[in-house]
Amino acid sequence: MRLREAWARSRRQLERASIPDADIEAQVLLRNTLGIDRATFHASLDRELSDEDAEAFERSVQRRIEGEPLSYITGHREFYGLDFVVTPDVLVPRQETELLVEAVLEYARSRGGDEDAISIADIGTGSGCVAVALGAHMSNATVYATDVSEGALCVAGENVRRHGLDGRVRLRHGDLFEALDGPVDVVVSNPPYLSEEEAVDLPLDVQREPRVALVAGSDGMDVLLRLIVGAREYVKPGGLLALEIDPRRVEAVERLARGTFPGGEIGVIKAHAGLER
Template sequence: MNAIMPVEVQAPMQPFSSDQTIGTALALMTRAFAAAGIDSAQRDARFLLQSLLGLDGAVLLTQPQRSLGDDALRISDAVRRRLAHEPVSRIAGRREFYGRNFVITPDVLDPRADTETVIDLALDIIKSKGWAKKALSIADIGTGSGILIATLLAELPNARGIATDVSPAALTIARQNAERLGVAERVTFVAARGLEGCVGPLDLIVSNPPYIATDKIAALEPDVRNYDPMIALDGGPDGLRVYREIAEDIAKLQHSSCVVVEVGAGQAADVKNVFSSVGWSLLGERNDLGGHARAVALEIHS
């Protein structure tokens, strides 16, 4: 008979004390995160400490004997939350996107690096059309934290924008981020679904809509399914519901616009088919780091 080996259970991490040092905390956090199966254990530990202590990376490395002091309890709570797979950006309350820092809360999607492809592609289209200095009118559908509209207005000082979202709480965060970037006076925030109540013409429409098929959400990583708002994830039975709504809204505008949307891996062809009802020509696509088409740009001929 084979002996039954006991299962080793990871003991919960003990809270930090005020007299413990940065170096000790960094080592213990890294070890605990790795034991919990977090691939980015060392990076997450460093980022959390930097954010919570208000230090840059150089100080973290050059002053390892510095004590945690009154921040020990906050760091202990942050470790507990990360071990429960809450994303580091949510614990810190901010996310870097396109070289700028954005506030995020439980009311908005945690921005991913893949979404920067939407900005890159939109700016490429604008440059190719000679619109960089034009007084563009830009709409951001389902703005969430406002990363798309705020970034585009920061990059295009003559542009103005409209940002819509069904969530008033999300619009509050989007406005806060626009204010932090100094672009709030050039954007109108509208509590609406899609382009309801928006009057054209609109030169550019951008969106990172929910595109996960409903029955696929349960299989997402816990960092996503347990912490991102469901309304920002659920794209309906086939993941394409909101793209159809956007296409219908654009048809009502009755003028031509450029549209740049984020799409899920393998969805590019299906999304283009959705827009076939309003007539389009392909302006370009942009792949993410995994080689998947992540942003699609179309010119809509209404």
Template sequence: MSDAAVNIDQARRALTTRFAAAGLDSPEIDARMLMGAALQLDLTGLVTQGARSLSAEDSARLDALAQRRLAGEPVARILGAKEFWGLAFKLSTETLVPRPDTETVVEAALDHVRGTGSVNDPLRIADLGTGSGAILLALLSELPQSFGIGTDISVGALRTARDNAVALGLGDRAAFVACSYASALSGPFDLVVSNPPYIPGGDIAGLAIEVRAHDPARALDGGADGLDAYRALIPQAAALLRPGGAVAVEVGQGQAGDVEGLMTDAGFTADLTMIRADLAGIPRVVLGRKKPI
């Protein structure tokens, strides 16, 4: 920012131009969010106070945030929080940034529950590799009588998930366990969900800097073919689920058929599996139902 006094509107336009010139995907949104953080104003405040001049301290805070974004740090990391399913989630270095595509897991799981007429039943849900707790807590927010357990090998991630559960008023209906996927759980469960690591290890270096430099590597790396996590968790899920229960997992582009095959190998018959696409039309979730008795 220059030494000449500028107002909020001028600063926001200048920051948007700066971000656009740097090739950022959403320069206007990024500028608005970082302006709000620097000035502690929501969108309404930014609009109504648009003519207010920035102080030197305001400009310094804004420039510091802008430099972090221009260096490739995602806005959610800078702010330490991200919205998912209309809920606010705190982040940490041990958690992925929840992405809109992952809401497809929540949608598929809820459609299964609605199809069984059990929305108001006391369901047991397991979220394997819960990270920030986003999938589990989104489901609990929609299923008022249900209880969920989130697992993760990262104790730091579990602390973040627990904090999010408490902040969202769901702390009494969620528990968190340190283990690899479902290795420390015993059933039965009605629903198992997961967004496991699925990026082939050799592809990680080619990911966008926002991902490869800021998301935890072990939450990305799915092994040589990206399927290691599914080979571990799908048989575990099959053993945990009660008859008629379901497992829903997020998958990477081109992986749906392979994951469906792993479900078949674990005992989910072909007519009880389903593939759901995200908003871009990419197959994003594979859901398998355990055969009823």
């Protein structure tokens, strides 16, 4: 079977399984199987697949049809222009979370000449994508990447090393703020923010991701509440607390933040789809 035939066949299989972006995902799975980049892929459409490669590719397509996230199959995900190792121990990095990185970088620039001399805590770091992206763009920053999951910290550690950020990004094990020694300039987090009821209707592939990274009690506010209240002690005066939230939580989070930080500047950023995050 030629590469173009395998691509077309797998695209149809994924479409029948209602996989979004079936054409792109089929290509990604095929490139991952063969270990080739996009340019090589398009230059090799008439290449004959070996029986071994064809079987391996078919297995990966079947895994995707059964609901396994694409990034768990390939073991990688791009985030903020960087490549990250991803396993079932961590949430798959998402484009909207890049807004957290941009918010922290903008805050650092607003500090003026001392923009890089800054301490940051990424609470619930998961794959380490936010911490690594910040460390890669802020040469004099110290970023503490914390997580309650040792499995997640192993993945984050691999990503810290692969991007050469040992020392600048420091891993800490613990639940939320207990992993920190004291206050920092910035606390950033993409915490679990879905309710138990909302989690029932998640797509099959999202249901395969760590539940602890998605669901936060009956109203989705359990972890957000602890983060906002705890930030009074762990964010330095004039510092920043940057959180990703579900659009359905915006009003409740704003109300909680205003009550916790009277006189503080509270802002909501709209994601690329126009939703408040």
